[in-house]
Amino acid sequence: MPLTRRHFLQAAAAAATSPLFAHRSLANVPLGAGTLTTVSDGHLTLPADFIFAPMPKDALAPILDQYGIADGPLTPECNLALYRDGTNTVLFDIGSGPDFMPTAGTLLEGMETAGISPEDVTHVVFTHAHPDHIWGLLDDFDEPLLPEATYMMGRAEWDYWWNPETVNTIGDARAAFAVGAKRRLEALESMVEFFDPGQEILPGIASIASHGHTPGHMSFELRNGSDSALVIGDAIGNHHVAFARPDWESGSDQDGPLAAQTRMQLLDRLANEKMRAVGFHLPGGGLGRVELAGDAYRFVQEDA
Template sequence: MDITRRMMLQTMAAMPLAGGLPVLTRADISMGTAMLTTVSDGHLVLPASFIFDPMPKDELGQILADYGISSEKLEPECNLTLYRDGDHTVLFDAGAGPDFAPTAGSVLDSLDAAGVSAADITHVVFTHAHPDHIWGVLDDFDELVFPDATYMMGRAEWDFWWNPETVNTIGEARAAHAVGAKRRMTAIEDRVRLFDDDQEILPGIAAVSTPGHTPGHMAFEIRQGNSAVLVVGDAIGNHHVAFRRPAWHSGSDQDAETAATTRQVLFDRLTHEDLTLIGFHLPGGGIGRAEKAGDGFRFVGAA
């Protein structure tokens, strides 16, 4: 099952308004002379079947009960990573912008809370080109939100969404994603730099190919001195079934088999190297670690 904006709005309409104020930023991670912060773009409201449809229902039910997760709707956070080293102010992904979901698109407020303006952003680095990651490059007037930034995307991801045949082959439910991605990519075409797997795209930041969620999805290893963090985007999309059963296919992934293989490789690396990870849709701002737990893993948040 594929998510559409209409489905998201229908699910929203059935929900009461959440209480309390959102947490706009999370604690900084000091990396030598550099600093990492996660900034909130809000959250999504999704039918749970979007992820859970392909999964074995009996075992899934127990996992959801263990985590207190609804079998009807999900409300994943949207956490963008902000990196500052004195020379570069880098935002990983651009958020959903004003046109995708009423509960998302608030990254500018979060940046302001972190003391950063849109004009301060020197680079926007994309993990992939799904709506909640790229639609935020344009505002209500189709102007660039980050006017002075250089935009960076993996070559395979760019080529996939830029291909005029993608909208015809991606499936009806995701066709709007393709149209929306192409529109934003056209707006940044003259400012984009493409890169490949294992390439150091900026000092201390290396691209790590993590395909499956989309064909060219990228994670990023940020390393300064003895500190290292892996920004995984949507390659690890939640803190429950993705950790407990990384080999299970998820309805959110464009190539479920490849995505499952990618998750297992990432977990092996994260636990072997004891790396901090930042996940776009993980809770508590998305910062934490993966720990081995039985025949799966568990997410240990930094907070």
Template sequence: MATRREILAGLGAFALAGLPRYGHAANAVTLGSRTVTSVSDGNLVLPGDFAFADLPQDELAPILAEYGVSRDQIEPPCNVTLLQDGERTVLFDVGSGSGFMPSAGALVDSLDALGVAPEDVTHVIFTHAHPDHLWGLLDDFDDPVFTDAAYMIGQAEWDYWTDPNTVSTIGEARASFAVGAARRLEAIADQVEFIQPGQEVLPGVAAVESFGHTPGHLSFEVRDGGEALLIGGDAIGNHHVAFARPDWASGSDQDAELGAKSRMMLLDKLASEQIPLLGFHLPGGGLGRVERKDSAYQFVMEEM
């Protein structure tokens, strides 16, 4: 069986076999005066071992069978969140751009289909700085795509990816992630605002600590009166194993123990408070609700 390092190192080559990238606006929900839209950046193409290699295979098999998920290859969607309130046009993450996988990087085309140009974006808020969330920041000429936007990122996330020691401590397989993040974050160093968990980063938008997937990963709760929605980023990374066995380590989390703790905290909150979720890698545009199922949870997609 391939090691985690070998799997990560081979992702670029593996992705070349992927489908061409596509774009569409998948779903939208209204919260008071705000509209939150799921906008497609395409999808990733990953070997199954990336997500499943370290899990108990006899317990994993029936979960994958129940959800119709291949053990050999997964193609998670990439759902960027667009928030519009009549005054601000806000993106949560910016997708992959053209430099990560050929099956992803469709955000600008998807926004264009909605009548939103890059220069219309007033704010970009990052959940974290992995390639499929950050690398769409710059175009093919290394110029910022969202020229008029203000940028926000968690202080802990910024500190980690801009630390020159990260490239040598993150592990060989993810070293390119560190190099790519540092280069892109440097390009916006004079325009970025650092945020903290619990902070209201914009009116009605609060940062929620969900560390583990990366050292400073943040989710965001959007609230208008009694209505709310959680933008989950990668804290809840799929609609099958992450819900059926949230306590299991995720191969994509940099700190698997902390990632599981954050995932279980968010799932309990979402199920208890019945707050809709928009997840970056969840199906149906990522919009749905969390329901309790036996001793765990399930994701219920909603057409909103």
């Protein structure tokens, strides 16, 4: 079945009245002398095939049973990382806004829950430009939601969505993604700052190429004293199949083979270095650690 924006909206509307719609998660831990918080933007409601379509069904079924993933739509959390070091307050991504799904777009409420006002945010750093990460950029008047912040995006990601040919090559199911991204990038054009992989974009924050989910997807290593964490965006997009079989291609990724390679590298590093991870769609606020589980991995939520 080809997945279109209509399928997403139908699934989201059906779930908007369920108890899951009220679910909000918040995680808050020290990172050296700084603080790492996750802010809820609600959750998505996705057709299961959006992720599982390219996977072998017989091998997939026991994994879904193990993780208690039932038939029906998936409802992953949307967790934005926010890092405060005493000088800067850095928000990673800016959520969905009101125009993507009725179950998401609650960033301002999430920030209020975390005790953070919009004026506190000094920088917004984007992992990538999919709707749930960038469509919240504009307010009801098509002005930047956080007008005092500095906006930062990887150069390759910007170039991909800025290219007028992207809407013609991304496929019908994601054409609206391209149109929506371009409109928001146009609003940022005069104020955005670009960076490249491996660059220290702010004190204690380094960019890491994690391409595949989108062509220029970026992750970010945070270091404060001896503490560290990795903001991974959608490079590891769920807590079940992405950990049990990171080598499998996911329907959510634009370049499946490259995304699988990236995912395996990140999981290996996180497990070996025992580094905290912040995943946009991971459960319990998205903050935790990665552990080896035989020949696979598992996500362990942070006790925050």
